[in-house]
Amino acid sequence: MRINLAMNDRQGLENALTEASDPTNPNYRKWLSRADVEYYARPSSDAVRSVRNWLSSNNIDAKTMSLSGDWLKFTVPVGTANSMLKAQYNVYEHTASGKQTMRTMDYSIPEDLQEHIKAIQLPRKCRHPVTHESNNESVYTYHNNEAKVISISGHSKYGSSVNKASNANASSTKAPIPTSTASFSNCNDTVTPACLQKLYGLPSSLRFSGQIYLPTYINQFLDGASNSQNLSDAGAEANLDIQYTVGMANNISVTFVDIGDQVRDGDDGGFLDIINDLLAEQKPPLTTSYGVVGDESGLSKPLTFAMCDAFMTARGVSILYATGDGGVASSPGVDCDGEPFLAAWPTCPYTTLVGATANFPEKGADLSAGGFSNYFGQPLWQQKAISGYLEQIGTKLYSGLYNRTGRGYPDVSAQGKIANFPLWRNHFHRRDISFFTHFCFHRRIT
Incomplete structure (x- = not known):
């Protein structure tokens, strides 16, 4: 699973991008440095602490997967996922193809974390299998x-x-x-x-x-x-x-x-x-x-x-x-x-x-x-x-x-x-x- 934490100053990042992209703005093409992006995009210390405490209470050690630290990733047993997300994971089968996938129809997070967590990337949802000449990316x-x-x-x-x-x-x-x-x-x-x-x-x-x-x-x-x-x-x-x-x-x-x-x-x-x-x-x-x-x-x-x-x-x-x-x-x-x-x-x-x-x-x-x-x-x-x-x-x-x-x-x-x-x-x-x-x-x- 992956968790996306709220940026520290998303509006500031968007404003900087808008200015750098506007030919009429004095800051046109003055792109942000990596340090600038980290400043805007990194989550607040309160967000990091709160989410990591929640994960630790479920015996989960998450790793940072983005430069600014706004994305965390971890592997979790199904039973723990059901417990921490109040979910019910099951194996579903696509009737036309017979292909199976594991998913939950609903999940939730603690109320005090909702201001800190923007998105949770769960295992794949059921999708219509598509036949392609090649499936390579x-x-x-x-x-x-x-x-x-x-x-x-x-x-x-x-x-x-x-x-x-x-x-x-x-x-x-x-x-x-x-x-x-x-x-x-x-x-x-x-x-x-x-x-x-x-x-x-x-x-x-x-x-x-x-x-x-x-x-x-x-x-x-x-x-x-x-x-x-x-x-x-x-x-x-x-x-x-x-x-x-x-x-x-x-x-x-x-x-x-x-x-x-x-x-x-x-x-x-x-x-x-x-x-x-x-x-x-x-x-x-x-x-x-x-x-x-x-x-x-x-x-x-x-x-x-x-x-x-x-x-x-x-x-x-x-x-x-x-x-x-x-x-x-x-x-x-x-x-x-x-x-x-x-x-x-x-x-x-x-x-x-x-x-x-x-x-x-x-x-x-x-x-x-x-x-x-x-x-x-x-x-x-x-x-x-x-x-x-x-x-x-x-x-x-x-x-x-x-x-x-x-x-x-x-x-x-x-x-x-x-x-x-x-x-x-x-x-x-x-x-x-x-x-x-x-x-x-x-x-x-x-």
Whole structure:
């Protein structure tokens, strides 16, 4: 389990971020230091003492898992969890898949701790199992002379990111490969890094084609690891992500870290640990990009707000998420009963949400998720644009199905639909998917 303690001065942290993000403010781009963030985000001594005393009374020794000390983690027997949280943990089975999970329907904390505890991250809730082509998540680390840029990609544990129609469109074909001087008409048939570099004005990479594999590039191996050479096991999206990240990231080395799907970190699937680890670095990454999406209601409001506050401590780091493939109704089709529309996850206002475009020249992609948060209100920097948009569409379209006062998304968009991506020996993979979009925008700002 993990417990999030209330920050000492959350409002001060938010004010500092707002000033540093506003081009009209004298403090624009004057990002906080790690010591500054620790000052704002650390919990009060009273909060730490009260919560630790409660845990100690239940024979629990919690460890600090964040730089500022606002996150604690511990392992606890089920019987103790039932006692201290007035809960009743049971094993539940998903009827359609037969998969089992342990959870409690209710829990509570002592009244005198409620002002100190913002969220408790419990073991996973029951969720609809989702079939994906690959369930691996990936972490990319870009290095340059000054700092690092991290990119994280993969499939959600709590939302369908690729629907059946998209999987049906996956195919392997052969087609002419556009060069850096190719017309955009060829790019409608086959999207290469050269197409994207030309479209977005990116510099060409020094090594682009003909060097897919060089033995000298790989010099570390794992004893006893599986080594499947079946094409079906290759993981087309992970393959796509890493090839196009490297192909578009000129003069920036990339480190690929495979997280896998056997995480036991509760509902967030391990990403809270990643956030805390990266933000604890003396030189944090310049940019992080997460290709994971779910539905907003998949996490509780307290946990969602707590994770969003973790993003707020990013010290000038650009945090990007893909919005997903579900259109206005969001991704998890098995959960969508028509009203209201399910907002995507995350919709945190301290992140940049990237949607999908299609074709050359570009137009909005119909699969790209977009809409309004049911958790977060509109930040000030969105209100002018959103009010104009809502005035255009009027009040009758989808009336009552979305939150007109919520945080709107996406913020930006890039290529992501109906294209053949060359992956291996001039074979191509057709993908209708928005998870690739944030890499394009990520590369542009990198």
